[in-house]
Amino acid sequence: MSSEEKIAVLGAGAWGTALANVAATGRDGVVLWGHDPAHIAALSRDRENRAYLPGLPLAAGVAPHADLSAVAGAGVVLSVVPAQAMREVARRFRDILAPGTAFVICSKGIERGTRCFMSEVAAQELPQARIAILSGPSFAADVCRGLPTAVTLAARDEALAKRLCETLSTRAFRLYRSTDVLGVEIGGAAKNVLAIASGMAAGRALGASAGAALIARGFAELTRLGRAYGVNQETLMGLSGLGDLVLTCGSAQSRNFALGAALGRGEAPLEAAHGKLAEGAFTASALVAMAKERGVEMPIAEAVDAILSGAIGVDQAIEALLMRPLRAEA
Ligand SMILES: NC(=O)C1=CN([C@@H]2O[C@H](COP(=O)(O)OP(=O)(O)OC[C@H]3O[C@@H](n4cnc5c(N)ncnc54)[C@H](O)[C@@H]3O)[C@@H](O)[C@H]2O)C=CC1
Numbered sequence: 001m002s003s004e005e006k007i008a009v010l011g012a013g014a015w016g017t018a019l020a021n022v023a024a025t026g027r028d029g030v031v032l033w034g035h036d037p038a039h040i041a042a043l044s045r046d047r048e049n050r051a052y053l054p055g056l057p058l059a060a061g062v063a064p065h066a067d068l069s070a071v072a073g074a075g076v077v078l079s080v081v082p083a084q085a086m087r088e089v090a091r092r093f094r095d096i097l098a099p100g101t102a103f104v105i106c107s108k109g110i111e112r113g114t115r116c117f118m119s120e121v122a123a124q125e126l127p128q129a130r131i132a133i134l135s136g137p138s139f140a141a142d143v144c145r146g147l148p149t150a151v152t153l154a155a156r157d158e159a160l161a162k163r164l165c166e167t168l169s170t171r172a173f174r175l176y177r178s179t180d181v182l183g184v185e186i187g188g189a190a191k192n193v194l195a196i197a198s199g200m201a202a203g204r205a206l207g208a209s210a211g212a213a214l215i216a217r218g219f220a221e222l223t224r225l226g227r228a229y230g231v232n233q234e235t236l237m238g239l240s241g242l243g244d245l246v247l248t249c250g251s252a253q254s255r256n257f258a259l260g261a262a263l264g265r266g267e268a269p270l271e272a273a274h275g276k277l278a279e280g281a282f283t284a285s286a287l288v289a290m291a292k293e294r295g296v297e298m299p300i301a302e303a304v305d306a307i308l309s310g311a312i313g314v315d316q317a318i319e320a321l322l323m324r325p326l327r328a329e330a
């Protein structure tokens with residue numbers, strides 16, 4: 001993987017644009033593919049993603065395209081579309097990606113109908129690709145501003161993970177490698193659901209102590225789930241697990257937290273996201289079902305799912321969590 005290797009990014013939203021800018025540090029011809037020709041035309045004209053990252057310029061080396069064929073010949077493809085759209089997008093690129101292409105999943109979520117992790121979706125749709133995952137505490141706007149950020153890049157093939165870290169790291173955007181693909185995915189998917197609960201507590205003005213308790217007990221849920229899937233504890237304690245949980249549960253900049261805060265203030269589940277992508281709202285039901293299948297208790301995630309589906313209200317959920325039997329902390 002040389003610095004001349006072609007890099008393409010699928011998905012021209014906030015995170016796709018930020019990652020294209022990172023990839024274009026010292027590199028030209030980074031393809032930023034988006035499915036909406038009007039959005040791509042505006043990106044090319046304005047050299048700024050006004051819809052998702054207003055005020056932040058597109059790097060000179062980024063070439064926006066709406067044409068699938070622009071991605072042909074890329075050795076590294078970053079997939080940055082919403083989790084529920086990943087299968088459809090991967091399928092569109094099945095005949096375009098060459099054997100051995102590194103396909104780096106940057107979305108965070110679980111496919112609802114199939115309950116597949118993103119790496120499973122990619123493996124099913126793109127059998128020719130070598131799959132990796134990039135996840136960790138990283139707001140697109142921070143990364144676009146060049147603020148220091150550290151995330152995890154995992155691939156089962158450690159040599160691939162190492163090469164991708166070298167290819168994609170910049171001075172401000174540091175990648176740490178891992179081979180624990182599933183551990184990284186579980187952290188990214190679960191933290192979004194748990195961040196909705198933290199947002200709800202903030203929206204209901206439950207106080208900073210409740211906020212800290214939710215992070216710690218949310219992490220206990222994430223750890224139990226990860227253990228049931230046999231992933232490494234170090235991964236869950238790292239950037240893609242605890243790191244991202246702390247970021248997302250503690251910042252109104254997070255769309256998942258903001259959705260929870262709106263619910264906490266009394267907004268209706270169907271309106272509270274205000275048109276923004278909050279992946280936790282799509283992942284919650286699958287996450288809860290997968291935990292139940294494995295006998296894993298996730299009461300905070302269950303409460304979020306029940307509120308989103310309209311089965312219970314926020315006050316009822318808080319009451320139920322507070323009335324749970326006292327137990328050992330672990
Ligand atoms: N925004 C952020 O700070 C971060 C986002 N992520 C993850 O990246 C993923 C993408 O998020 P964002 O870029 O922030 O979302 P976004 O809402 O800013 O952009 C999503 C983009 O995907 C496009 N899209 C929607 N449906 C599509 C389809 N069927 N085919 C192709 N494109 C489609 C939209 O038009 C939009 O351009 C999510 O899974 C998110 O959790 C991860 C880390 C940071």
Ligand SMILES: O=C(CO)COP(=O)(O)O
Pocket residue numbers: 108136137138139192195244247248253254255256257277278279
């Ligand atoms: O994943 C993220 C930060 O790491 C972005 O969080 P939101 O999707 O909640 O905005």
